[in-house]
Amino acid sequence: MPEVSIDLNMVRVTNDDFVKKAEACAPKLQETVVKPVSIVDVVKTENIYPDVVVKDSIENLSSYHLAKGDKLCLDFGDHQVGYVTLKLASVGSPQDSPAFFRLKFGEIAKEMTEDSADYDGWISRGWIQEEFIHIDVLPAELKLPRRYAFRYLEIEAIDTSLKWQMVVEDVTCVSVSSVNMDQVKPIKSDDEMIRTLDKVSLRTLMNCMQSVFEDGPKRDRRLWLGDLRLQALANYDTFKNYDLVKRCLYLFAGQTRDDGMVSACLFTEPKFIVDDTFLLDYSMFYGAALLDYYKASGDMETLRDLSKCAYRQMELAGKQFDEKDLLICGEGFWAFIDWTDGLDKQAAMQGVYIYCAKKVREIAEILGDTEKAAELAKEEKAKTEAAKKYLLDSEAGLFVSGPDRQINYASQVWMVLAGAVDKEDGAQILEKITDMKPEKGMVSPYMNHHYVEALLLCGKKEQALDYMKYYWGGMISHGADTFWELYNPENPAESPYGSSIVNSYCHAWSCTPTYLLRKYFA
Amino acid sequence: MPEVSIDLNMVRVTNDDFVKKAEACAPKLQETVVKPVSIVDVVKTENIYPDVVVKDSIENLSSYHLAKGDKLCLDFGDHQVGYVTLKLASVGSPQDSPAFFRLKFGEIAKEMTEDSADYDGWISRGWIQEEFIHIDVLPAELKLPRRYAFRYLEIEAIDTSLKWQMVVEDVTCVSVSSVNMDQVKPIKSDDEMIRTLDKVSLRTLMNCMQSVFEDGPKRDRRLWLGDLRLQALANYDTFKNYDLVKRCLYLFAGQTRDDGMVSACLFTEPKFIVDDTFLLDYSMFYGAALLDYYKASGDMETLRDLSKCAYRQMELAGKQFDEKDLLICGEGFWAFIDWTDGLDKQAAMQGVYIYCAKKVREIAEILGDTEKAAELAKEEKAKTEAAKKYLLDSEAGLFVSGPDRQINYASQVWMVLAGAVDKEDGAQILEKITDMKPEKGMVSPYMNHHYVEALLLCGKKEQALDYMKYYWGGMISHGADTFWELYNPENPAESPYGSSIVNSYCHAWSCTPTYLLRKYFA
Incomplete structure (x- = not known):
């Protein structure tokens, strides 16, 4: 169950010149002072998402005298990422014992109803x-550090005294980000849901844009390559902070x-170090992310360097x-694709390889590395042919994956995105898999993004928009101010970690509706 | 059960001149850097006091790699009062989650075996x-604040990650006190127990001598008048810090x-304020403590001022x-005497009144306030006569207290200390009550101190020493480095607070063996 890589014998090789260039692009974080807007009650409902009811005006904050067990x-x-300062005092007789209290922060109201003692994840x-x-x-x-x-x-107030x-x-939050909302014009639309999808995407992205693109500011608060690729795409059409991508x-x-x-x-932090986790799809995406960056920024020096x-x-x-010419699956936590339990990743990874080979070939072409370009073109062709020959089940008309010939979304989506099939065949494949609702579905917004993008590539704009409204809109209907790390409309309590208490509810790989809307619907 | 006073309508009157004089005597705390001496295991035994077994040399501290649930x-x-700094690091793969750990401090090993979740005191x-x-x-x-x-x-380590x-x-404690052990010569004796009683008393006193005489540095960390009186007596014969008493x-x-x-x-802290708790015995002791201070210091100006x-x-x-001329008991938490549950305090308080009237009369005599001296002499006499007439049960030969004519230690002890009976009668009374072992015994070292001092006043030196060895020596046999707030040899788990988890194990009112030994056995 735990998806963890450990390689204590890993040898790291550092390119000091590259590290210096990275440091030169470190952003100065922008600070915004934010105050609470109201005192609320979080009220459990029949489903897992509680209601939030305004209890009192924030002006009355200091009129609450918290005795043992009292809560506020x-x-x-809105969703904040920042540093909190509380001004506390005592009333009554002199303070004859330490104040002992608990602070509990929640990105969404549901977290406020959960008890950390119940956490049993890995x-x-x-x-x-x-x-x-x-x-x-x-x-x-x-001043909380x-x-x-x-x-x-x-x-x-866990305890005061009698x-x-x-x-x-008073409570203050100094919210931080390397960008701010004023830098971006909202999408104009008569459809409120489209405006909200855009707004919530932007807030998600902004709150993940810190000294690097973090995956989530609650957890894990660090730079992942797969997440970076999607964040960067959304960023190019919105905040346009090229330096942070660089x-x-x-x-x-x-x-x-x-x-x-x-x-x-x-x-x-405390100093730059890469992790001993290697995911084959993520490392291949390095080239795709580099090409995207070049296309958005025109920064040829970086393209050449990297x-x-x-x-x-x-x-x-x-x-x-x-x-x-078929991809051999690795062992353990070797590739990501999606969190779907029991997902066979062979076909999807074959698709990712073809997708990335094309992107990297394009880099080689731009730079005039003709030999590399030719080599990659050959690779693309061979892997595409192998996919069609061995992985495309002629009876089902769908790609199958692994020894058990598993049929899942991921394989179809990545073969479409890779261009292994043409637009018309891709449209048919996506229709089939959508109708089939295979047991191996999609769990992460990351996978759902690729599904929507595949629909859009095949010209299925209406279906793509409907799906965005269904999927990301589902989070909004549950009160999301930012999009979540994980959302399964059919299993709201789902978590890859054994317990949803540690799920992140502002997660960068979810921020793509703003990108998809601006790219395909503008 | 809760012994708490609250008087939110209390009107406080401040004498700025006195407050300034107090501030001028604020000590500069002496700091000592202390390191742990070993890594230990605290091992439960059949009784409530665990064994402490050395597990490893402190030199090996950093060789322990703490994973989820590991403890050190x-x-x-020895008993420390101070500020702790820890140097922490991580080993293994990069630190991919916050370090989450618990620090638990214990004055005695028993606290290390107790679970705070079990606490249900008031x-x-x-x-x-x-x-x-x-x-x-x-x-x-x-750096813990x-x-x-x-x-x-x-x-x-509550959790690290996989x-x-x-x-x-490294761990360092900067221990603080307004005095240090080098200022005091230990008692010379061939009897190791006497030397230990002295040493542990001194450590107790030292660790309570902070910016004021605290009752206990774990809890409540503040100045109580009843405790001050005993601390000051021990201080005059040892650290001789007159300014702190002043x-x-x-x-x-x-x-x-x-x-x-x-x-x-x-x-x-945060600024000087007296509490809304009033205990009649404590306020009467103000005069006794003032006279003691004058006698030790010769500071006539302060005697006159106060x-x-x-x-x-x-x-x-x-x-x-x-x-x-019999004392009328108050309601609620009106007098202290001892923590003994259900103790009738009338006779003991009558004794305290006589005791204090004598002390304050002596002040008046020194200052030439003849009218006040005469008035107090009259009071002494009347209250002593009333005590003998109404409270001394001729059949039992013991003082009785309250409407139910309760026979307890406290009444006898305070009548002896007050000099309400002569030395011979006092000796008989103390013998009788000791033989009787009344249901209303003695719980606090504070009360036990007065019992021993009563024995000594009546010439019962051997019995007093034996009792000190039995009572304070009992704490030592259970591993005490400092004497405790509470010790009942017959009920080691006793607490006035509903749970011993919050008991203080370095409590100033327990520090008197050094005083009694130096005063009566030198």
């Missing part, structure tokens, strides 16, 4: 945004495994094929 | 010395209730008598 829930009006419970704090002497200004991602903040009560006089591309190339493979993710790294990923991936 | 217990070698659970901490980025130096009282520190472990590279006496007189009554306790306050306490107490 503050609503900050990733760290340290991600749960909850602090237990003692303050010996009130009044005090409590950590950054939180939240809209709701609950303050619970003699005094705690008062929250920084991230240089970071990935700035430290690799000794065979040149780029890592799936990396850390910049092209070798893009080439190398395809060379490494090229070794993963059998004599039939 | 450090022994600092005073604040905020006193439990336990912190839950997240650190996003390791390595980090964690709060002061702790402890010998043992347990570090539990990819990395936490390492404790400071505390000026603080109590520096703010009183509008009728002039001194409070039972006071706070100096004499009016001492007189006023006796005037206020004088109103609490009926027409037979």
Whole structure:
């Protein structure tokens, strides 16, 4: 169940020049002071999404005298990523014991109804945004040192004493991002849902754009290559922060495994280091992300600098094929594609290879690396033919994957995106798989994005829009201010981590409706 | 059950001149850097006191790689009051989640075996010395902002992740006190128990001597008048920090209730304020403590300044008598005497009144306030006669207390200390009550101190020493480095707070063996 890679013997090779170029692009974060807008009650409902009811005006905050067990829930009006300061005081007799209270931050109201004690997932419970704090002497200004991602903040007086009560006089959040909403014009549309899809996408993207493109500001708060690719696409049509993409591309190339493979993710704190997690689709996407960046920015120097790294990923991936030119699946957590449990990834990964080979060939063509271009063109062709010959089931008219010939969404979507089939055949394949509703569905907004983009590539605009409204709109109907890491309309409690308490509700790979709407519907 | 006073309508009257004089005596705390001496295991035994077994050398601290649920217990070698800094790092793959750990401080090993979740007492659970901490980025130096009282520190990695472990590279405590052990010569004795009683008393006193005489550095960390009186007595024969006593006496007189009554306790943070708790015995002891201070220091100016306050306490107490000159008990938490449940305090309080009237008369005599001296002499006489007439049961040969004529230790002890009976009668009374073992026994070391001092006043030196060895020596046999707030040899789990988890194990009113040994056995 745990999807974890550990390679303590991994040898890292650093390109200092690339790291310096990445550092030169580090953004200065923009700060916005935000105050809570109201005191609310989070009320459980019949489904897992509670209602949020305004309980009192925020002006009355300091009139609440919190005794043992009392709680206050503050609503900050929208999703925030920032640093929180509380002004606390005591009332009653002199404060004859430490103030002991809990702070609980939630990106969505549902988190406020969950008990951290119930968490039994396999990733760290340290991600749960909850602090237990003692303050010996009130009044005090409590400046929390950590950054939180939240809209709701609950303050619970775990204990005061029989003699005094705690008062929250003021709460402030200094929200941070490397961009701000004023930089982007909202999409104009008569359709409110389209406007909301755009707005929520932008907020998601903005709140993930920190010193790097983070996957999620609640969790894991770091740069993943697969997420970067989608964030960057959305960014080019909106915030247009090219330097942040450049920084991230240089970071990935700035430290690799000794065979040149780029890592799936990396850390910049306490110092820059790439992780010992390698996902074959993510490393192939390096070239795709580089080409996207060049096309948006026109930055030829970066394209040239980093092209070798893009080439190398395809060379490494090229070794993963059998004599039939079919991709050989790895072991453990070797490729991502989607979180769908039991998903066979062979065909989808074959599609990703073809997709990326085309992108990297284009880089080679731009740079005049004709030999590399030819080599990749040959690869594309061979892998496409193998896919059609061995993976396209003539009876079903669908791509199958792996020894059990699994039929799933991912295989069809990636073969379409790779151009392994033409637009008409692609449209038929997507219709078939949609009608079939295969057991191996789609869990992550990341996979759902690729499904929608495949529909759009095949000219199915109406269906794509309807699906966006159904899928991302579903999150909005449950109160999303930002789009989530994970959303399965048919299983709202789903989590790849064994418990949804650690799920992230502002997750960059979900931000693509703004990109899809602006690219295909403008 | 809760013994709490609240008087939100209390009017406080401040004497700025006295407050200034108190501030001028504020000590500069002495700092000592202390390191843990070993890594230990705290092993449960058949009784409630666990064994402490050395597990490893402290040199090996950083070789422990703490994964989810792992714990390390450090022994600092002796009781500390101070500020702790930890140097933390991670090992394994890059730190892909926040470090989430618990720090648990214990004055004695027993606290390390207790679970804060089990606490159900009536005073604040905020006193439990336990912190839950997240650190996003390791390595980090964690400088804890709060002061702790402890010998043992347990570090539990609540969660790391599957990819990395936490390492404790170093832990330091900056211990603080307004005095240090080098200022005092230990008692010379061939009897190891006497030397240990002295040493543990001194450590207790030292660790309570902070910016005021605290009752206990774990809990409540503030100045109580009853505790001050005993601490000051021990201090005069040991650390001789007269200024700290002077400071505390000026603080109590520096703010009183509008009728002039001194409070039972006071706070100096965030600013000086006296509490709305009034205990009649404690306020009467103001004069006794003032006289003790004068006798030790020779500071006539302070005696003169504060004499009016001492007189006023006796005037206020004088109103609490009926027409037979018997003390009328108050309601609620009106007097202390001891924590013994169901204790009738009438006779003991009558004794305290006589005791204090004598002390305050002596002040009046020194200052030449002849009228006041005469008035107090008259009071002494009347109250002593009433005690003998109405409270001394001729059949039992013991003092009785209250409407049910309760026979308890406290009544006998205070009548002896007050000199209501002569030395021979006192000796008989103490023998009788000791043989009788009345149901209403003694719980606090504070009460046990007065019992021993009564024995000594009646010439029963051997019995007094044996009792000290039995009572305070009992704590030592259970591993005490400092003497405890509460110790009942017959009920080790006893607590006045509903649970012993919040009991204080370095409590100033327990520090008197050093005083008794130096005064009566030198």
